[in-house]
Amino acid sequence: MKTRDRILQTSLQLFNEQGERNVTTNHIAAELGISPGNLYYHFRNKTDIIYSLFIQYRALVDRYLRVPRDRTLTIEDQMFYLESVFDGLWYYRFFHRDLEYLLTTDERLRMDYREFTFQCLTEVRAVLQGLEDAGILHPHSDQEQEAMALNVWLVVTNWMAFLKTARADGGNDATSQQELKQGIYQVLTLQLPYLTDSYYDQMAAIRERYRPQLSRVQPEAEGS
Amino acid sequence: MKTRDRILQTSLQLFNEQGERNVTTNHIAAELGISPGNLYYHFRNKTDIIYSLFIQYRALVDRYLRVPRDRTLTIEDQMFYLESVFDGLWYYRFFHRDLEYLLTTDERLRMDYREFTFQCLTEVRAVLQGLEDAGILHPHSDQEQEAMALNVWLVVTNWMAFLKTARADGGNDATSQQELKQGIYQVLTLQLPYLTDSYYDQMAAIRERYRPQLSRVQPEAEGS
DNA sequence: TGACTATTAGAGTAGATACTCTAATAATGA
DNA sequence: TCATTATTAGAGTATCTACTCTAATAGTCA
Numbered sequence: 001m002k003t004r005d006r007i008l009q010t011s012l013q014l015f016n017e018q019g020e021r022n023v024t025t026n027h028i029a030a031e032l033g034i035s036p037g038n039l040y041y042h043f044r045n046k047t048d049i050i051y052s053l054f055i056q057y058r059a060l061v062d063r064y065l066r067v068p069r070d071r072t073l074t075i076e077d078q079m080f081y082l083e084s085v086f087d088g089l090w091y092y093r094f095f096h097r098d099l100e101y102l103l104t105t106d107e108r109l110r111m112d113y114r115e116f117t118f119q120c121l122t123e124v125r126a127v128l129q130g131l132e133d134a135g136i137l138h139p140h141s142d143q144e145q146e147a148m149a150l151n152v153w154l155v156v157t158n159w160m161a162f163l164k165t166a167r168a169d170g171g172n173d174a175t176s177q178q179e180l181k182q183g184i185y186q187v188l189t190l191q192l193p194y195l196t197d198s199y200y201d202q203m204a205a206i207r208e209r210y211r212p213q214l215s216r217v218q219p220e221a222e223g224s
Numbered sequence: 225m226k227t228r229d230r231i232l233q234t235s236l237q238l239f240n241e242q243g244e245r246n247v248t249t250n251h252i253a254a255e256l257g258i259s260p261g262n263l264y265y266h267f268r269n270k271t272d273i274i275y276s277l278f279i280q281y282r283a284l285v286d287r288y289l290r291v292p293r294d295r296t297l298t299i300e301d302q303m304f305y306l307e308s309v310f311d312g313l314w315y316y317r318f319f320h321r322d323l324e325y326l327l328t329t330d331e332r333l334r335m336d337y338r339e340f341t342f343q344c345l346t347e348v349r350a351v352l353q354g355l356e357d358a359g360i361l362h363p364h365s366d367q368e369q370e371a372m373a374l375n376v377w378l379v380v381t382n383w384m385a386f387l388k389t390a391r392a393d394g395g396n397d398a399t400s401q402q403e404l405k406q407g408i409y410q411v412l413t414l415q416l417p418y419l420t421d422s423y424y425d426q427m428a429a430i431r432e433r434y435r436p437q438l439s440r441v442q443p444e445a446e447g448s
Numbered sequence: 449t450g451a452c453t454a455t456t457a458g459a460g461t462a463g464a465t466a467c468t469c470t471a472a473t474a475a476t477g478a
Numbered sequence: 479t480c481a482t483t484a485t486t487a488g489a490g491t492a493t494c495t496a497c498t499c500t501a502a503t504a505g506t507c508a
Contacts, residue, residue, distance in 0.1 A: 024494080024495055025497075026496080034457085035457040036497075037499080040498080041455065097325075098325070103389055117389060117390060143435075148413060151410055154378055158385070159378065168338065186371060186375055186378070211367075249467075250465070250466080261469080261470095262485070262487070264467065
């Protein structure tokens with residue numbers, strides 16, 4: 001593997017494990033067993049590494065989040081999107097952690113991420129539309145659909161942050177990838193009241209499979 | 225005003241303006257025109273300052289987020305809670321920005337914030353229950369209510385982060401406090417499908433008042 | 449082979465950053 | 479008044495961090 005790719009790979013791993021803020025360029029070089037000079041030969045600076053990782057992430061999402069406009073969708077279609085989205089979020093999980101700071105230090109990233117966000121929102125709306133056209137969801141008004149899509153986005157992109165704050169430990173282990181999928185439960189909760197009678201039971205059953213094991217997260221039922 | 229309080233006040237201001245990560249203890253001292261030694265006489269370290277600000281924030285929330293259990297709620301009750309919550313989020317807006325990092329560096333903060341989260345979730349559920357009992361919302365199942373409360377929490381606590389990422393500029397100016405309130409629109413969107421017929425129009429009208437001026441945020445309607 | 453380019457090592461640096469230490473000054477209270 | 483405590487100044491420091499510079503080495507291709 002090319003040095004450049006190894007740098008990206010190791011950076012991603014260290015960022016994910018320790019958070020971007022705690023990982024310096026020297027750490028990355030040391031972990032790889034290369035010199036700082038070598039690292040800076042391949043990347044102008046740390047920001048450049050992060051930007052390249054974002055490009056990878058975007059490419060990943062672009063690869064699977066292609067919602068067809070020429071046919072209606074099935075429940076399975078949506079489940080595939082949801083599973084894929086959460087897998088991507090997990091794989092590049094450092095990214096949404098320090099997102100705000102990253103965006104303030106890199107104008108280019110800010111613009112590209114902004115565009116990426118709106119593209120994703122468009123795809124989310126296409127999913128909702130596809131489910132409406134299939135008679136799975138009751139139709140939304142245009143504005144309601146837009147607001148709904150935004151809520152889906154908020155829940156999806158911030159579920160992991162919530163998990164981290166809600167767990168007693170900082171919870172960065174492999175268990176968490178499974179827990180992350182419980183975000184799907186939350187997304188499906190958003191759709192619950194819009195389900196048509198013919199599909200309610202099916203969707204509710206699927207949703208059940210993702211129900212959070214809140215015992216892990218929540219304190220023992222304490223009479224608040 | 226006592227030096228200790230001035231330190232907290234100035235720290236909050238600088239954190240809000242520049243982000244916790246970009247504000248050093250030396251900056252705070254310089255801004256106040258006091259010596260670093262003086263600052264460290266009042267606070268053991270930066271973490272200690274942040275923790276004290278969290279205590280302030282929590283006290284603020286505790287003061288207004290007291291949902292009565294002995295009577296049903298009105299729509300106005302909920303609007304008061306929502307307005308107050310977003311005001312609080314704005315006033316201590318640095319906090320949710322770097323939340324994840326802050327929680328990893330301060331065990332005490334992590335535990336207290338976790339407890340705070342669950343208390344807030346309990347109050348959100350009490351609001352939903354109060355609206356159900358008042359016949360404003362169709363009743364949720366217990367689990368649905370729980371998941372719904374969690375979604376409300378996710379939308380409320382992350383709306384600001386979304387705004388910052390979605391605006392072309394980093395948007396930290398006073399305009400943003402008004403935009404922040406548009407999060408209320410998103411929260412009310414969550415409730416929309418649960419509204420009973422008798423209250424739908426009233427709530428929908430109120431919600432309209434908070435509709436995002438997305439022109440500010442979104443790119444000119446571009447054919448995706 | 450030899451000239452040229454691509455890659456790498458590694459020592460080094462300017463600037464931060466969080467925090468300490470000592471001594472001076474103010475406030476307080478007997 | 480004077481002893482004691484609370485507060486403050488400000489110089490200083492160990493450590494870190496992102497990044498640079500030079501020289502060596504490896505690869506390529508005519």
